[in-house]
Amino acid sequence: MWSYLFRRIIQALFTLLIITMLCWVLTRLSADPMSQYANKQGLTQADKDRIRHELGLDRTIPAEWVQWMPVSDLTKQKIIEASGWPIQYASWLGLALQGQLGYSFFSRQPVLGMIAQRLPLTLTLMAAAEFFTIIISVGLGIISAVKKYSWVDNLITSLSFVGFSMPIFFIALGLMLIFAVQFKAWGLPYLPTGADIWDPLNPYELARHLALPVACLVIIQTAGYARFIRSSLLEVLNLDYVRTARAKGLTERAVLFKHALRNAALPFVTIVGLDIPYLLGGALVTESVYAWPGMGRLFWEYAQRGDFPVVLGVLLLVSIAVVVFTIITDLVYTLVDPRIRLS
């Protein structure tokens, strides 16, 4: 167990190193922070150089080190020019390891602070969505497994197949059209589209603004989960120990909830555990349609501006969460399922 954990952590560290490189290279390539100054009037070359220096974009291997290298002067010049990126990556990584993700180019605020500010709202949205998703999908999964091949099962199965094939913005826009726009037009009590200013500390306002984005996430996720619960419950219901439980004369309810469901829920734990970190990144599309001020929207807003410290910060945090949760899920799974041995 411990040696397994140790090996997994070493592997994960290696993966994380590759992740930081990937994220850094991609964001650096995609966003040239200087491009926003390209057409600014009244900005001299000296100003631009000063900005480049402040943002750390001119950092290279110190020239005096290169002087010692046994190569021609031209090559030395090239090394100094090309060395910018590895040096910048290394210095960024060094700071990131100390928990400093730098400052946003646009808002001039520390990235970590911006993320910390958005995190509670993303977590609220995700916790609410996950809570309803699990309740509804487990319920639907049980119903359709118990009433296998009945019309209820057929209905649930086909609906979840359709739901599985839907892009989330279809549901987001649809719910908005019906409950925000048309309800308002019909004079019914309506839900906000998110385009207004509201106070997240007021529970009533919070609930009103949560309703549509949560509904939209629940619909999409339930479609996948319900199908999963159904098939894993059906598999368990065919096992011998369930027949034994029935033969003992237990009620169907006890067989289902005390015996079958517990084992059927095991693989479900893994699925949910592996999905949680992705939720941290927020539902980017849902958040941007409903203007929910969470992490996904933070990423999207700043990605459009080419503000790479923010983009990099969010990417890094979410990816680390994914790697960490994968290990945690593995371990939890072995704790709840003694049949599995780690080796």
Added chain:
Amino acid sequence: MTTQTSSIPTLNTKSAIQPLTYQQLVWRRFRHHRIAMWGGVGILLLFSFILVGSIFIPETKANEVDLRSRLKGPTLEHLMGTDSTGRDIFSRIIYGGQISLMVGVLAVGLSVTLGTLIGGIAAYFGGWVDIVLMRFTEAMLSIPSLFLLIVLGKFMGRDIQTINFLGRSFSGSVGIVIVVIGITSWMYLARIVRANVLSLKEMDYIASARALGASNSRIFFSHLIPNTLSAIIVSATLGLAGSILSEAYVSFLGLGVQPPTASWGNILTSAQSFIQRGSWWMWVFPSAFIIFTILCINLLGDGLRDAMDPRLSNKKG
């Protein structure tokens, strides 16, 4: 395959049972999968709608701006209404469909090539190659794909040219979207191919091929890859649904296919801003086409998976 079966001596009675080839077995299992057959029919219908539609409606109609009739609901003249600049949504769906499907097919082609090569090479050579390639795969999988799509789309979408292909001119963004989706979606297939090749390469027929002096590339391309083909086909089919959805997502966010070239995703982009005025037709019709396509492909893919490789049945790709 058929020559093999006919060369097997059989009894001269009509009741003699011919051994079925793998293809025949697959086709037989697939035929009994009624829903998958419907999925296939649905895709054929969709393709013919898009092809026949483009014969009757010229492309200029799809891109024609008519500000006097902007944001009109469905009428006989504009079957699915018009968008915010008065373009006919019905014709944009036909031409956008061509783009969306083309992006989907080409992106899957790219991702299947990458996935097969990376997974296959990692398993075949093992050791450090395997460790590095698999950690790279894991790293790519750990970054949420939509985030990757956005960052890459932003990077590659900086200078967009117009390309001419098959007598039509597209926004260069089409090519970019294909590449971006292709290089962000090969990871699952790479893992499947790796697992298959790992077990295949220990088999005796590989050892005998090597004893006969076959080169690495011959063993790889003629002996290992064909034997994992069913997994590749299944994952390519399901991947097609994923690619079409990805295109819709990035175009919806405004980073994908750029107007005036239509795609199902970018018709919906403007729907987002006008839905608050109740323009439901801009939302319903393109979404319906996306959902129908994805649904049919998923049904077909599930059927193919059950038919070609029953062992894979309960796994989600």
